[in-house]
Amino acid sequence: MFQKAFAGERRPLLSTIATALFLAFQSSAVFAVPVDVAAQPLGSALRALASLAGVQIAHASDVVGTLQASAVKGDMRLEEALRRLLAGTGLEFRKDGDSSYVIVRAGHSEKVLPEMVVTATRTERWVEDVPASVTVVGRKDIATQQVQSPLDLLRNVEGVDVAGYGSPASLPRITLRGVGGSFGGSTSQILIDGMPIESPVAGIHQGIQVLDLQDLERVEIVRGPASALYGPSAVGGVVNFVPKRWRGAPGAEVSIGAGSHDARLFSAAVGAAWDVVDFRLSASDYRTDGYVAQPDSDPWGSRDLASRDGRDKKFGLTLGLRPAANQEITFSARKGDASSAWLGGHPNYRFDNDSENYDLGYRFELGERAVFKVRLRHTRQSTHMLFDDEYVNGNAGSLVLAEVDDRIESHDYLDLQADLRLSAANLLTLGYAYGVGKFTSRWEDVIWGGSGESISKSKLTGIFVQDEHQLSENLTILAGGRWDRYEFAGDSQNGVATGKDSKDKVFNPRLGLRYRLSEPTSLYATVGTAYVPALNFLKFRGGGAWLDNPDLKPETSISYELGVKHRQLNWSARAALFHSDYEDKISSIRVGPQWQFQNIGKVAIDGLELAFEGKLGDWQPYLNYTYTDSRIKENPSDPLTVGKQVQRIAPHKLNAGVVYSPSEQYYVRLSGRYVDDYYFNDRNTDEARKAGHFVADAKIGWRLPVSGPLRSAELSLAVNNIFDRRYREQQYEYMDRRNVWLGLNVRF
Known part of the structure; x- marks a missing residue:
């Protein structure tokens, strides 16, 4: 309202x-x-x-x-x-x-205040009242960490595997609940303000790059199948990044910083909020000389000859207009421009990423009985890549001979939602989603004399319903599901169709129960399904060495979860046990002299998540642990992988830390994370084994005395990877060693 x-x-x-x-x-x-x-x-x-x-x-x-x-x-x-x-x-x-x-x-009686979450049910709920495993990274937690990307905030969260890259402008890849990767694309969906940032045919996955850290209000991580509300690519769960809106009087905020590898940052935001309108305008510019991520040659002889330099510019605008007491119109525009060396010291191994995002929304509230929401989003991503295998090994190469690959993805998305309060104990949510995506890849191979263009298109129609009913004072049931219809236009290369049109229909239900044992303690149980679509280029390969398979089905999963949540006095705790069967996994298999994509794989996942956070005087400790047993159960394309761990999934992960804040003038944060051994291939061979690692970070913030027009001023010093650990998150690339950052934030 x-x-x-x-x-x-x-x-x-x-x-x-x-x-x-x-x-x-x-x-x-x-x-x-x-x-x-x-x-x-x-x-x-x-x-x-x-x-x-x-x-x-x-x-x-x-x-x-x-x-x-x-x-x-x-x-x-x-x-x-x-x-x-x-x-x-x-x-x-x-x-x-x-x-x-x-x-x-x-x-x-609780003194630790509950957290609000929207993503789990698409409606505002306290975390303790949601029958799901949910973590909220709030504004305070964001402020006490020194990260380069919003995705880096997930490293300290249970149930999440993060794989970073050495290039400064490259974003980490995240996986929730150990489901691993897929030929069909992402298995964990990323949202900005509750809406997807790319279509299933996207081949770039850089959409989150439009969101600056200074514009981030909180992050909501919902683990477990979420296709019943959010459609495709939500087998492991969803991560929702909620942007800031300006609150209160007109003002401005400026941040400057400098750190290791000649890194420097300048960012600024201005805004104001009145009874009928609010706005926030922001911009930032980050540059770094980077570090050497691949000091040793890989099996093909490629390595960094120098550090990987990079830059990242962002622009953001949010606007809210309230023409009447029960109505609001919102608009936002965001743009990100990042460039980086792909391999340091090679001028012909670089990429440029451009991403933009435009949102228009309307909200109408009919008293406390109903809320209607309409939202439109347009996104566009592009990547320009230069690479030249002939001149990479110990040679700076020639830009004239470099291969060029341009990838462009556009996505238009409509989301309609109605929240109807049928009674004090019954909330019914109805929704409709429609999305159109197009992915274009253009390349020019100067060395081999080839060039071309390929185009993939998709269309999504989704209808979802969710009924939340409080059966008694202590028992609440949540039931719902989503029906999705996908249409894929026949892919084309150089204007020639290589595939036929195809359609898929998928229904994903979800059922959840929450029982309140006492005021601070509740139990929950949930079961749900999810899917990853079977893309057209997997069904139709255009002949040659490949056979078409028009009957290829979407990958599907079913998951079961039991959990408990407790919040009392100065601490809170949560625990969850879960099991998932991820079936119809798509893989290639030889059929006579040719190859074909088939639904032949199966993965079984068993896991345990434990988390604790609290406040003991001036100390705010946290601790969480994840056990994930993610194993391949069926894979006729490679029987040697059966019984092995899914690649890039750590069986054990532990996060621990504390924030010490004895006054409003300063704080100290110490945090550490241990990531167990895992493998870079599904056969789990010794040469693909990555040893476990422990990384510790620290940050200190001082609030400086202010007067006049200054609202606040904070000076901070951060040291990441305190013990200078050498570790990998990609097979041949090492993450940054010890690095230091000094920053100043001033608000007017």
């Missing part, structure tokens, strides 16, 4: 700006400010007050329900206004940081 912050007619813009500027320098939690919130549904009133005061007030829709708030008017502190709004509702607020509040039921 987006109710007017002031009753009656809106104040003139200059008056609103003056109020916002005053709030920029005076904390509304301490000083009295003019408050004028009309009588309305409580959810609307809380959002109106948050917009006025420039703070975040988190509340779950099932907690607020259909409660009404009385009018609150006068000069008062923010917390006094909150008390008046919540009077007689049975709710109370808890402070969570400098500018955040959480609304909870009165009488709750």
Whole structure:
């Protein structure tokens, strides 16, 4: 709900700006400010007050329900206004940081505040109320880490395997719940603000590159099958990156930094929020000389001759407009431009990535009974690659002889959703999704004299439904499913069709139960399915050494999970046991003198996840452990892989750390992660074995004294890979050794 912050007619813009500027320098939690919130549904009133005061007030829709708030008017502190709004509702607020509040039921004893999550059910829910294994990396956790990419934030999360690359502009690849890779594309879906960033035919997978770390509010990781809500490529789960919206008075934020390998960063953001409009505009520029990722020659003789330099520029704009009390229109535009050496010291081994993303959304709230959402997204990704195998080995080579490969992917996506509260105990979610994707690859091989273009197209239509029903005070059931229809246009090369059109239909159900044993403890059980589509180029290969297989089916999985969550006083804990059967895996097999892609593979996964986090005085420790037994059960294309571990999946993973913050002036974060041995091939041969490694990181932040127009200033020092470990995440490439970063963030 987006109710007017002031009753009656809106104040003139200059008056609103003056109020916002005053709030920029005076904390509304301490000083009295003019408050004028009309009588309305409580959810609307809380959002109106948050917009006025420039703070975040988190509340779950099932907690607020259909409660009404009385009018609150006068000069008062923010917390006094909150008390008046919540009077007689049975709710109370808890402070969570400098500018955040959480609304909870009165009488709750926990001091560690619950976290809000949207991704697990597509509706706002506390993490403890969701029948799934969920982790939220919030703004505070993001601020106390020094990472290069948003995907690097997942390294300290249970159930996630991360494989980084040595090139500065390359993004890590992530895998959830040990499902491994697929010929059909990604097995774990990445979202920005709840929507996919690429189509299944994408051959680039750089869409997250549009999102700058300074624009990131939080990350929600939902482990387990998610095709019942999000469609394809969600066998292991989904990761949703939620961007920031500007809150409160007009202001600006500037960050500068410098570190190892002559790395330097400049980023800035400006924005403001009033009762009818808010905006955030940001830009950043990162450059580095890079490091040597492949010092030794691989079996083909390739190696780095020098460090891998790189640059990464980003631009972002978000805009929110509220033309009426219960309506909001949102728009965002993001662009990323990254360039890097593919192999250091080789001018003909480079790539350039360009990504852009445009969103348009509309939200309409019918009191507390219904919420309707319409969202449109257009994405475009392109990669320009230069490479020359003839001149890579110990030779700088010639750009004239370099092979050129341009890859372009575009995706248009429509998402419709209706959340209907049929009763206080029943929420029905209905949705429709439509997506069109196109992937084009153009290449020119100067050495061999060839060139060409290939095009792949896809069309998706999805319908989903989810019913969340509270059967009793302690028992809640969640049931739903999604029906997807895929259409693939026949692939073409140089304008000549190499494949026929094909269609697939898939239905993926999900059932979850949550039972509250006591106020702080709940149990849950869930079962669901997921899939990865069978792409056209796998079905139709255009003759030659390959046979067509129009009957190729999507890869499918079914997963079972049991879990427990506990949150009390100053700590919280969670545990989950899961099993997945990943079937109809696509692989190539010889059929006489030719080859063909067939559904011949099967993987079985058993796992355990444990996590703990809490607060002991000034110390905030965390610890999580993952055990994943992911093994190949069937693979006629290579019987020697049966019974072996799936490649790039670590059986054991342990994360531990602590944040020490004795005052608002400074903090110290120490964190470490152990990743067990794993293999770079499915046969698990000795030469493909990667030894386990332990990496420790540290960061210290100081809040400097400020005055005048400055809101805050923080100086930070980070040291990653403290013990200078030499380890790999790709078969022939080593990750960065010890590196140092010094940064300064100033807010006006």
